[in-house]
Amino acid sequence: MNEALQRYTEKIANAAVEDMVLNMGPQHPSTHGVLRLELITDGEIVKEVIPHLGYLHRCFEKHAESLTYQQTIPFTDRMDYLASMNNSHAFVMGVERMMGIDKDIPKRIEYIRVLVCELNRIASHLIAIGTYGIDIGAFTPFLWCFRDREHIMGMLEWASGSRMLYNYIWVGGLFYDLPVGFEERCREFVDYFKPKMVELNQLLTDNQVFISRTANVGVLPLDVAINHGCSGPMLRGSGLKWDLRRIDGYSIYPELEFDIPVGTGLMGTVGDCWDRYKVRIDEIEQSLKMVEQCLDRLQKELKRTPEFDPRAKMPRKIIPKAQDYYVRCEGAKGELGFYFMADGKSEIPTRVKSRGPSFSNLSVLPEISKGVMIADLIAIVGSIDFVLGEVDR
Amino acid sequence: MSFEGIKALLAAKFGADIIVGEETGGLQSALLIDADRIAEVCLELRNNPETYFDFLSSLSGVDYGIEVGKFGVVYHLASIPYKTQLTLKISKENSRDLADLPSFPSIFSVYRSADWHEREAYDMLGIFFEGHPDLRRILMPDDWDGFPLRKDYKNAEYYKGIKID
Numbered sequence: 209m210n211e212a213l214q215r216y217t218e219k220i221a222n223a224a225v226e227d228m229v230l231n232m233g234p235q236h237p238s239t240h241g242v243l244r245l246e247l248i249t250d251g252e253i254v255k256e257v258i259p260h261l262g263y264l265h266r267c268f269e270k271h272a273e274s275l276t277y278q279q280t281i282p283f284t285d286r287m288d289y290l291a292s293m294n295n296s297h298a299f300v301m302g303v304e305r306m307m308g309i310d311k312d313i314p315k316r317i318e319y320i321r322v323l324v325c326e327l328n329r330i331a332s333h334l335i336a337i338g339t340y341g342i343d344i345g346a347f348t349p350f351l352w353c354f355r356d357r358e359h360i361m362g363m364l365e366w367a368s369g370s371r372m373l374y375n376y377i378w379v380g381g382l383f384y385d386l387p388v389g390f391e392e393r394c395r396e397f398v399d400y401f402k403p404k405m406v407e408l409n410q411l412l413t414d415n416q417v418f419i420s421r422t423a424n425v426g427v428l429p430l431d432v433a434i435n436h437g438c439s440g441p442m443l444r445g446s447g448l449k450w451d452l453r454r455i456d457g458y459s460i461y462p463e464l465e466f467d468i469p470v471g472t473g474l475m476g477t478v479g480d481c482w483d484r485y486k487v488r489i490d491e492i493e494q495s496l497k498m499v500e501q502c503l504d505r506l507q508k509e510l511k512r513t514p515e516f517d518p519r520a521k522m523p524r525k526i527i528p529k530a531q532d533y534y535v536r537c538e539g540a541k542g543e544l545g546f547y548f549m550a551d552g553k554s555e556i557p558t559r560v561k562s563r564g565p566s567f568s569n570l571s572v573l574p575e576i577s578k579g580v581m582i583a584d585l586i587a588i589v590g591s592i593d594f595v596l597g598e599v600d601r
Numbered sequence: 602m603s604f605e606g607i608k609a610l611l612a613a614k615f616g617a618d619i620i621v622g623e624e625t626g627g628l629q630s631a632l633l634i635d636a637d638r639i640a641e642v643c644l645e646l647r648n649n650p651e652t653y654f655d656f657l658s659s660l661s662g663v664d665y666g667i668e669v670g671k672f673g674v675v676y677h678l679a680s681i682p683y684k685t686q687l688t689l690k691i692s693k694e695n696s697r698d699l700a701d702l703p704s705f706p707s708i709f710s711v712y713r714s715a716d717w718h719e720r721e722a723y724d725m726l727g728i729f730f731e732g733h734p735d736l737r738r739i740l741m742p743d744d745w746d747g748f749p750l751r752k753d754y755k756n757a758e759y760y761k762g763i764k765i766d
Contacts, residue, residue, distance in 0.1 A: 210736070210737070212733075212734075212735050212736045212737045213737050213738075213743055215735075216735070216737060261739055261740060262738075262739065262740040262741060262742070265740045265741070267749070269725070269750060270749060270750060273750075305628060306627075306628065432713075434655050434656055434681065435655070435712060435713045435714065436713045436714050437656065437657055437658070437712070437713075437714025448681070450681060455684055529627075530626070530627075531626060531627025531628060531629075532624070532627060532629065532631065532675070532688070533627060533628050533629055534629060534658070534659065534677045534686075534688065536658060536679075543658060545658055545659050545677070547659055547661050547675065547677065549663065558666070559661070559663055559664075561659065561661035561675075563658060563659035563677075567717060568714050568717070568718075571713075571714065571716060571717045575713075600740060601740075
């Protein structure tokens with residue numbers, strides 16, 4: 209037994225004498241997956257939170273070390289399973305850059321990739337918002353969010369053949385072109401969905417009970433957020449305009465018009481739970497804007513032609529030259545990174561490390577939940593919006 | 602600040618022997634740093650107003666293979682004000698004996714995000730970080746034997762008397 213483990217065991221044993229040690233999870237519904245939070249509590253006050261991870265560890269990195277790059281893509285889908293497209297997009301982009309073919313990808317393919325990624329981001333944020341509502345005690349928004357998300361799931365299933373784990377974006381191309389009629393269906397969805405967002409805002413965002421539960425709760429100061437490696441809506445909720453889609457300008461994002469919503473402390477303090485929630489609401493609107501712009505291009509100058517082959521640029525053998533490469537991109541939860549080590553001889557990477565945004569976002573939880581009430585801890589956990597598939601990988 | 606600029610800055614501050622090499626062949630250049638002084642280097646890079654690498658994107662433990670007998674850690678830093686990225690690498694030779702883990706200084710005191718990343722590197726590759734306050738396993742169970750991402754790892758047959766298929 210190593211020294212740190214011994215210290216930890218002693219700490220829990222001592223805490224159990226004076227305080228109460230409570231286990232929240234792994235089966236607790238408000239931990240959003242199989243996360244165990246060990247709470248040291250004094251009455252209703254949480255003195256310390258010790259997260260225990262690993263219940264959903266599926267050895268992504270070990271798999272990636274024994275499979276080719278193309279074969280690993282389905283495994284990336286299973287990391288953040290609520291936004292699979294974004295994961296494979298990041299992975300594929302990294303491999304394409306190492307191969308030096310990232311500039312040869314046809315525009316239509318890039319637009320389709322961004323289109324499906326943004327649709328998937330909307331779906332992921334809808335889950336975040338819906339389940340957050342249910343954590344706080346609002347049941348209806350959850351049903352509404354799932355109803356609208358179902359449209360997106362249906363569309364992506366139509367394109368890729370599966371509902372959640374798509375394996376749609378491949379190195380150098382796509383699995384298939386979009387099905388005929390997809391663009392029209394997608395536009396229909398955007399028109400349907402916009403008024404639904406207004407309804408959702410009326411029901412949840414401006415709801416006084418919801419605001420009382422989330423404003424001024426779980427305040428995450430910007431310096432703490434940066435030092436803990438938080439990214440995505442967590443970091444933007446604390447008031448920093450930091451979006452890798454703009455900073456790195458990868459894929460075709462420089463050609464799209466969108467704003468970066470940040471937390472402003474409208475209902476309380478900058479960086480509280482409500483701010484993080486609001487950033488996600490605003491991001492859905494921005495994503496809808498991007499979807500519309502993609503559709504415009506895909507229906508006009510980049511129209512589908514009979515001879516267009518989305519697999520035309522796919523390399524037969526993926527053997528990048530010997531190098532290390534760290535690719536980062538903006539997943540639905542934040543900075544999603546893959547670190548590749550290629551030896552230049554084999555089709556199998558020597559090491560792949562994935563940096564899941566939820567992993568770093570979750571690591572700030574013990575810091576911002578010292579001295580809060582147990583009920584507020586639920587609000588904080590929900591506002592982080594992590595997916596355990598990505599925390600444990 | 603450019604890659605060369607950072608090199609000159611570090612050499613001026615800590616002496617030329619702080620940088621033991623560099624890798625410039627690929628898309629991203631990396632600086633190889635003296636393993637024992639990585640924490641000071643990170644602190645300097647974070648606090649210096651000319652570099653401001655305030656964000657640790659990723660920390661990866663690496664096993665360089667059985668023949669090489671070397672373990673390392675790769676740091677990917679990012680600067681939010683300057684929008685730049687930097688890769689630092691440290692490595693050490695090691696005998697692969699489980700009683701003699703490769704050991705590097707922890708950068709927990711510089712970046713709190715290193716906390717869980719270092720625990721993961723310890724869990725997966727058996728890399729020890731000196732000065733880490735809570736270096737327990739993070740993904741595997743506390744009583745797991747061996748380090749799964751090592752190249753010479755043999756899959757466990759039993760866990761707590763239960764056969765693993």
